[in-house]
Amino acid sequence: MYELKLPMLAVMDPEMLKTILVKECFTYFTNRRNLRLNGDLYDAVSIAEDDQWRRIRNILSPSFTSGRIKEMFTIMKHHSHKLTTCLQSKVRNGEVVNIKDFFGPYSMDVMVSCAFSVDMDTISNPSCPLITHASKLFRFSLPLFIFQGCFPFFLPLLELLGVSFFRKTSTAFFKTVVEKMRAGRLTDHEIVSQITMLAFAGYETSALTLVFLAYNLARNPEVMKRLQEEIDSTFPNKGPIEYEALVQMEYLDCVLCECLRLYPPAARLERTAKETVRINRITIPKDMVVMVPVYALHRDPELWPEPEEFKPERFSKENKQNINPYTYLPFGFGPRNCIGMRFALVMVKLALVEVLQNYSFSVCAETEIPLKMDAEGLVGPLNPIKLKLVTRSIKGN
């Protein structure tokens, strides 16, 4: 078996690579490369193939509707509030902050409390082994992480860490999810695999997105100011964040989309050809792995003028309609795209809005500019991103 490298195709016909081939691959192929190193998670949704994947995905999908996410919003708010409280002492002392130390635990706490119904409170204990292990796990590419599917020891670990049960709303939610899974005829093993995988698939991706948001806003104060104006007019006087208003904030959405363009956590996507197919004069043999270079597409100057610049207006209502969906792929595409996209967007937006209601980010002597990137797998910074936070006055300046 050999691999068809997309840069080779780019030389043959760039347009084919950017639109038609990418589209066809996402439509026809629904399996990723499976290295069979999945440990106990061989039946997790991100790893399963064909009929088993289809069955599991159909059962899980209803858990990610807007209605369900809205139910989880209270849990998310509990953690976003803790996040801003934890930042308070750092800000007061004028300390330089490794921003991942805050957004990482926030993301982990949200994922674990929504998936397992337990409050890990890692934000008060950032050296918690769960965070350390999960971060190490994600030094690899998303596909590799999906294939590795490790952490079979995850559940005993939770016990060892002496986790406390979360509040009733969450427990009830969790029960409903599990009952639905049972009703959908998932085996107990399949249920544990899905919940474990969901918690980990969402952790590092969401944490990285928040870290890059903070970095980009610190480096672009005029963008941050405009976003804070939108936040203040949507939730006056640092008022409570409401779900409906949050998801409708236009500039916030532009800022997040632009951040995911510049820093898509999954640098590339993969699909395996199930059968030999011929697409626009190109034969892709059965079992060949096709890689879509998302990071490169997102920084292609033909598609994105001044690609290195952080310009949220690229995603404004007027400009958005000119974007070819196969050239902007932070959550993948097609039937096998990210099942947690909507959930991630809400949890990331919530944390950002609550932090920006109270603080502004700023670069300092310790901030690395330009950033050195870790090209190993998930697109992350090579070194910790260090920033300063400044408290905003009541009036919000």
Ligand code: HEM
């Ligand atoms: C900003 C945050 C996130 C980003 C950028 C992201 C990105 C991605 C990408 C690029 C893929 C591969 C899609 C494809 O191959 O077409 C993926 C798959 C997946 N993601 Fe996410 N993700 C995020 C958050 C989440 C969250 C919060 C969850 C769970 C709650 C989640 C669960 C999954 C699962 C289960 C898959 C595999 C789906 C399947 O194979 O059917 N992700 N994600």
